[in-house]
Each structure stands twice: as C-alpha cells, then as structure tokens.
Amino acid sequence: MTKSKTKVKLLAPAGSMDCVTAAINAGADAIYFGVEQLNMRTRSSGGFSIGDIKEVVRICHASGVKAYLTLNTIMYDHDLRLLQLILKEAREQGIDAVIAADVSVFQQCMALGIPVHVSTQANISNLAAVEFYARFSDLVVLARELTFQQIAHITSEIKRKDIRGVSGEPMQVEIFVHGALCMAVSGKCYLSLHSQWASANRGACVQNCRRPYKVADAETGEELLIDNEYIMSPKDLCTIGILDQVIETGVDVLKIEGRSKGADYVFETTSCYKEAIASIEAGTYTPDKKTVWLNRLNAVYNRGFWEGYYAGHSTGEWTSTPGSSATEKKIYVAKGVKYYGKIGVGEFDIETGSLEQGDIVMLIGNAHGMVKMKLEPLMVNGQPSEKAKKGDKITIPVATKVAPGDKLYKITEANA
Amino acid sequence: MPKLIQYRDKCIGCGICHQLQPAWWRMSKRDGKATLVKGEKKNQTYVREIPLIEEELIRRVVRDCPVHIIKWV
Ligand code: SF4
Numbered sequence: 144m145t146k147s148k149t150k151v152k153l154l155a156p157a158g159s160m161d162c163v164t165a166a167i168n169a170g171a172d173a174i175y176f177g178v179e180q181l182n183m184r185t186r187s188s189g190g191f192s193i194g195d196i197k198e199v200v201r202i203c204h205a206s207g208v209k210a211y212l213t214l215n216t217i218m219y220d221h222d223l224r225l226l227q228l229i230l231k232e233a234r235e236q237g238i239d240a241v242i243a244a245d246v247s248v249f250q251q252c253m254a255l256g257i258p259v260h261v262s263t264q265a266n267i268s269n270l271a272a273v274e275f276y277a278r279f280s281d282l283v284v285l286a287r288e289l290t291f292q293q294i295a296h297i298t299s300e301i302k303r304k305d306i307r308g309v310s311g312e313p314m315q316v317e318i319f320v321h322g323a324l325c326m327a328v329s330g331k332c333y334l335s336l337h338s339q340w341a342s343a344n345r346g347a348c349v350q351n352c353r354r355p356y357k358v359a360d361a362e363t364g365e366e367l368l369i370d371n372e373y374i375m376s377p378k379d380l381c382t383i384g385i386l387d388q389v390i391e392t393g394v395d396v397l398k399i400e401g402r403s404k405g406a407d408y409v410f411e412t413t414s415c416y417k418e419a420i421a422s423i424e425a426g427t428y429t430p431d432k433k434t435v436w437l438n439r440l441n442a443v444y445n446r447g448f449w450e451g452y453y454a455g456h457s458t459g460e461w462t463s464t465p466g467s468s469a470t471e472k473k474i475y476v477a478k479g480v481k482y483y484g485k486i487g488v489g490e491f492d493i494e495t496g497s498l499e500q501g502d503i504v505m506l507i508g509n510a511h512g513m514v515k516m517k518l519e520p521l522m523v524n525g526q527p528s529e530k531a532k533k534g535d536k537i538t539i540p541v542a543t544k545v546a547p548g549d550k551l552y553k554i555t556e557a558n559a
Numbered sequence: 560m561p562k563l564i565q566y567r568d569k570c571i572g573c574g575i576c577h578q579l580q581p582a583w584w585r586m587s588k589r590d591g592k593a594t595l596v597k598g599e600k601k602n603q604t605y606v607r608e609i610p611l612i613e614e615e616l617i618r619r620v621v622r623d624c625p626v627h628i629i630k631w632v
Binding site: 179180181219221222223224225226228335339340341342345346347349 | 570571572573574575586587588589590591592623624625626
C-alpha cells in the first residue's frame with residue numbers, strides 16, 4: 144500500500160452546538176453546519192441561526208478546527224437578501240469556506256472574498272466540471288455515485304494538468320465516506336416534492352424513499368408487498384473497511400454525512416474515521432481494528448451499511464428496516480442541574496424512566512459534546528443508592544462540567 | 560370567518576403558499592420567509608381572517624406547506 148503524501152483531512156457534520164463540540168473532541172479537522180433555511184437540512188436539524196455563526200466559528204478556531212457554512216439549496220430571488228446577510232456575517236466571523244451549489248452563492252462569496260467549496264448537490268462527476276468550477280472555488284465535493292477509478296482519474300488529472308482553484312492553489316477534492324445515501328443522484332430527487340410539495344432541494348425532504356411500497360395490479364387491484372421491502376431506501380455508506388482504497392484515490396478531504404444526527408453519532412463516526420486514517424498513515428490498518436470500528440459505527444444511527452458505489456457495485460443494497468439498525472439505543476432520562484467542580488460531581492433531575500448503578504449513560508451538552516460513562520457510584524437524593532426513578536435528584540462523578548440543560552441518556556441494546 | 564394562522568419562524572421560504580395565493584402571502588426580501596399579508600402579528604405568529612368562500616384554497620395551502628406551519632381554525 145502506498146502512503147498518501149499529503150495528509151487527508153476529515154470533515155464532520157454538526158447540526159447543533161453539542162455536535163460541534165463532539166466533532167472537535169473526536170478529532171475532526173473541520174466541521175460543516177447550516178444556518179436559517181438555506182441549507183439541505185432545514186426540516187430535520189434543530190438548526191442554527193445567523194447569530195450562531197460567531198460562536199460556532201469561535202469554538203472551532205479555538206481548537207484549530209475549520210468551520211464551513213453550508214448554503215447549498217436552490218436559491219430563489221426572495222432568498223438573495225438573506226443570503227447576503229448570512230454571508231456578510233460569515234465573513235465577519237472568519238468562516239473558512241462556504242459549501243454551495245448555486246452560482247448566486249458563488250458570485251456573492253467571490254465578491255466578499257469567501258472561499259467556496261462546490262457542494263455534492265452540483266453532482267460533479269467529471270474532470271471538465273472540476274475545471275469549470277475551479278474558476279469559482281478551491282475544492283469540489285464529488286457526486287457520491289462515482290467509482291474509485293473515476294475518482295482517481297479526476298485527482299490524477301488535476302495534478303497532471305495542474306488545475307488550480309480561484310485562490311491559485313491546486314484544486315482539492317472531497318468525497319463522502321460515511322452516512323446516508325440518496326436514492327436519486329444526490330440532490331436530484333423530486334419524490335418528496337411530487338408527493339407533498341416538500342422540496343428536497345430546499346431541505347424539506349419527507350423521505351418517501353424510506354418507506355415500504357406495494358405494487359398493485361391495475362386491472363384486478365391485487366396488491367403485492369414488494370418483497371425487498373424498502374426498495375427505494377439505500378443502506379448507509381460506510382467505507383471504514385476500504386478506507387485505504389478511498390485514500391489511494393488521491394482525495395484531499397473525507398466527509399461524513401449527518402447534520403441531522405445526534406452528538407453520539409458525530410462523535411463515534413468522527414473518531415472511528417480519524418483512527419482509521421491514522422492507522423493507514425502509520426501502516427497499522429488491520430482487519431481486527433476494522434471489526435472494532437464497525438461495531439462502534441453499528442452502535443449509532445445507521446440503516447445498515449454498504450460500501451456505496453465506490454467499488455463499482457450495482458444498486459440494490461436496500462435497507463430492510465424502517466429506521467435505524469443501530470445496535471445501541473439511547474433513552475432520555477435526566478436533565479443536568481449543576482456541577483460541583485471541586486469534587487467533580489454532576490447533579491441531575493430524573494425526568495422520565497429510571498437508572499440503576501452500573502448503567503452505561505451518555506451525557507450530551509454544548510460544552511463537552513458527547514461523553515459516555517458508567518453510573519458508579521450513584522447518589523440518590525443525597526444517599527448512596529442502587530436505583531433512581533422519575534422525580535429523584537441524582538449526583539454522580541462526571542469528568543466534564545455539567546451545565547443546566549445538558550441531557551443524560553441511558554444506553555441499552557437496541558432490541559433489549 | 561375562518562382564521563388562517565402562520566407560525567412564521569419555522570418557514571423555510573419555499574414559496575409554495577405565495578404561488579398558491581399571492582394575495583395572501585408575500586415573500587419577504589428581508590429574511591426570505593413568507594409573510595401573511597395583513598396578518599395580525601403576535602411574536603412570530605401571524606393571523607388573518609379569510610372568508611369561508613375561500614375554504615378550498617385555505618385547505619390547499621394548509622395541506623401543501625411542506626413544514627406544516629400554516630393552520631386554520
Ligand atoms: S409554504 Fe410554508 S414553508 Fe413554504 S413559504 Fe409558505 S409558509 Fe413558508
């Protein structure tokens with residue numbers, strides 16, 4: 144295996160502040176996030192507003208992590224003013240790049256001197272497209288439907304022809320390595336618009352593809368449930384087992400999908416891929432490690448995994464379940480009250496369900512992202528205790544500061 | 560008279576309401592969201608009475624807003 148010369152970077156998704164922190168703690172080189180309604184996750188993620196740009200950029204830069212702003216929906220005339228407001232604020236706060244697909248965004252970014260990354264929504268699938276977009280940007284995210292050979296051809300031709308981006312630096316290439324796939328060529332799906340006027344291209348996708356369908360005989364009305372069940376719902380992309388081949392294609396940035404997922408997903412996916420990249424660079428990428436990573440990735444949100452189109456598979460890797468196949472499930476139990484810093488103890492109010500000493504719990508909060516721990520020892524209403532239930536106040540040793548509003552979840556096996 | 564209600568802060572600015580009935584909805588140049596024309600504003604909620612004769616259109620706009628922030632009572 145040849146080692147890549149320049150270090151490949153890892154880009155993690157963040158749909159909320161706790162995810163930003165989780166991504167940074169897990170070792171992301173950069174994060175991407177969207178604000179207001181001009182990004183592809185307006186329906187599903189809690190959403191940041193313009194006012195949050197400052198804090199996200201500040202947190203990232205304090206840790207030497209880059210912050211990219213996603214503005215990749217189709218744009219209408221009535222959006223242009225908002226776009227301008229967002230971009231002005233982003234520039235003011237020192238955003239590192241904007242991820243865009245519409246030329247109106249390229250134009251405004253160029254006028255403001257903000258670097259542009261061309262979104263996967265532009266479906267870049269060939270070298271000529273890369274050359275074209277090099278006039279406006281320094282990095283392109285390729286379509287998710289290419290093969291390793293196609294990607295390697297693009298990256299090697301960029302080097303051979305010395306294709307440079309608008310900044311004068313060699314054009315960089317980014318591809319997705321993990322997360323949800325679209326049943327249509329990314330960004331070109333109209334199912335949701337067709338069925339419910341909900342435009343996927345405005346981030347309002349209702350995910351018709353993730354449901355089971357029947358076919359009906361138009362003459363007799365007889366219905367068949369399609370035996371493959373979720374025939375339009377692709378499994379999630381997971382390249383942890385073939386990441387050496389991914390890196391060998393010569394790409395510069397590896398991107399994880401999931402701005403609508405939780406901090407646990409962001410932390411686990413980012414840290415697994417970070418470790419895998421380091422192992423490949425150190426020449427210690429072994430099957431045993433792959434198994435461990437795969438188990439960890441399986442524990443958080445997923446629809447089952449396949450290696451996507453990269454290895455040249457035909458379509459047909461459809462999921463067999465309606466939602467996540469994650470092996471672990473998190474159940475909300477308690478909210479954070481305060482932290483006793485001197486003794487390293489956090490106080491929580493149990494709002495629902497119960498906890499037992501020895502339970503594995505997950506703490507999610509803006510300041511620390513995601514932290515997993517074992518409940519040991521457990522103090523209930525000031526007394527050592529084995530169990531705690533709704534209404535109880537518990538105190539437990541926690542390594543990071545607990546803030547009011549932090550959430551404590553119990554981790555169980557998904558089918559327990 | 561029925562009342563049309565828009566919970567505006569969650570609007571994604573897709574413009575469908577405006578296309579269905581431009582007389583009721585204006586796309587704001589300021590923040591790209593739809594605004595209920597002549598709506599009475601309480602925080603981010605806009606309310607406006609619409610004659611019952613328009614029921615079909617009301618139902619349509621309530622049904623078609625992709626993020627379901629338009630209601631009627
Ligand atoms: S249809 Fe709904 S989401 Fe779309 S512009 Fe109108 S109010 Fe906003």
